[in-house]
């Protein structure tokens with residue numbers, strides 16, 4: 162397969178499409194290496210448009226790490242919009258990388274990072290445009306290894322037929338290990354072809370190769386067992402955990418987008434993992450344990466990243482950034498360092514307490530005091546206990562009072578609808594809470610110029626969480642509750658006009674639920690949707706519930722069975738052979754505790770409660786305070 166640039170064939174198409182700049186590459190800090198300087202080559206894809214894909218941290222980190230390796234190159238590719246797809250098909254232009262516009266099929270690995278299952282159809286488009294057979298079993302020795310990673314790869318079964326391999330967990334070390342396996346196999350003259358390469362990857366224990374596992378079913382459709390069909394392939398595949406984030410200070414040279422993107426800032430991950438134990442949160446469960454990056458390294462990364470990119474906003478990322486053990490020192494140190502400059506700091510706030518307001522004040526020293534976001538997630542105290550989000554109404558009111566009285570005028574509250582055991586009253590409780598927030602704000606400021614936006618997402622039960630056994634609420638129930646909530650807010654003469662309301666209907670959550678907890682039989686639905694024109698399913702203007710339901714019917718897949726059905730304790734779940742480290746018995750007990758009102762503390766500050774991750778993975782919680790300082794100490 163030739164690796165020559167396809168740009169001469171792409172260029173004439175670009176004036177005919179929207180936002181052509183997203184396809185031209187050449188961003189500051191992008192890398193183009195000579196093709197022949199490398200013997201292992203990766204094409205990395207984020208399966209969404211450039212504007213969403215470019216800021217993705219996972220792809221950016223692997224791109225840099227792989228390009229730093231000798232004799233290895235990595236380039237990026239994104240989903241092309243339907244206007245360019247049609248022209249590429251008409252002109253025979255293949256899926257290309259934006260860096261050197263090389264055809265994706267020429268690479269050794271086609272790595273796709275899935276943050277959400279709604280990117281599956283976009284992967285099929287890319288494979289098809291690349292000229293790579295959609296079905297893994299039909300690929301030949303000239304085709305790349307199609308490899309999935311990211312959070313959705315913790316249950317890759319619905320796309321198992323389309324994948325050669327999947328990797329669970331942190332990608333830094335395993336990407337290097339996979340590169341070395343491929344290099345060795347190529348150096349030896351590719352013995353045994355593609356099959357042997359996949360065997361070598363599978364035998365390593367760190368790469369899941371779906372074709373080496375057979376799935377048997379009971380007559381009623383439940384899974385009987387998943388078993389390796391070759392000797393030397395492990396029964397379970399484990400996730401990867403990077404234990405010292407200070408050793409992996411990436412991105413060092415952040416990519417600066419050419420076209421508009423969803424986040425235009427330099428993001429530094431200040432810790433990985435979360436042990437707060439919110440039962441709905443797959444990210445929190447599968448990234449355990451907590452591993453903090455030291456304040457010194459964060460400071461150095463911020464300094465270098467700004468210098469290398471020219472960004473004037475820095476985001477301190479994690480699943481709950483205010484929980485970093487030295488966040489106070491970090492916020493103050495960075496705010497001091499950049500005071501009076503054009504560099505502003507941001508912190509995704511999800512915890513509801515007064516400490517967050519102090520932090521927000523530090524972070525807004527150089528910027529606008531626009532809005533604060535809090536996520537109580539559940540509308541009633543009872544609901545918040547079920548999901549283990551231990552926030553009382555009192556906490557919330559105290560926090561927003563502090564925020565409003567210190568000059569913040571806009572508070573955004575995030576909730577979910579369709580949670581296990583939820584009733585209509587729990588959802589209507591969101592309206593009461595929002596009204597109390599406005600009332601508190603008016604009292605604290607003496608002003609009526611107070612706003613609160615209520616934003617609601619549909620709950621989807623996810624694999625590797627205590628809710629993996631739960632029945633998902635059907636979309637009719639979710640829509641009915643959301644409508645009742647909207648009516649309750651609108652009816653209120655005193656507070657209704659001060660409360661904004663954002664929600665989506667419940668249908669996309671059902672499709673996400675099908676894909677999240679699906680098994681290999683769901684692959685036929687994904688393919689049928691794609692053949693019927695399904696693209697960009699994460700975008701409401703492209704998503705079609707009817708298309709998904711029609712495809713499921715054609716494929717003989719009962720969507721309710723996969724979504725609204727509650728599972729028994731001993732049912733074999735499609736992802737049971739994929740090990741996120743969590744003890745299955747602990748997860749089941751936590752699901753029982755959810756229903757009976759039992760709470761779990763955060764193991765960072767209380768004794769270990771044996772979720773299983775640390776002993777299984779050989780890891781441990783890594784938190785400060787380290788007593789180290791933010792360097793350099795000079796104020797810019």
Ligand code: SF4
Pocket residue numbers: 436449450451764765769770771772773774775776781782
């Ligand atoms: S094993 Fe214990 S310390 Fe480790 S994440 Fe689980 S509960 Fe926390």
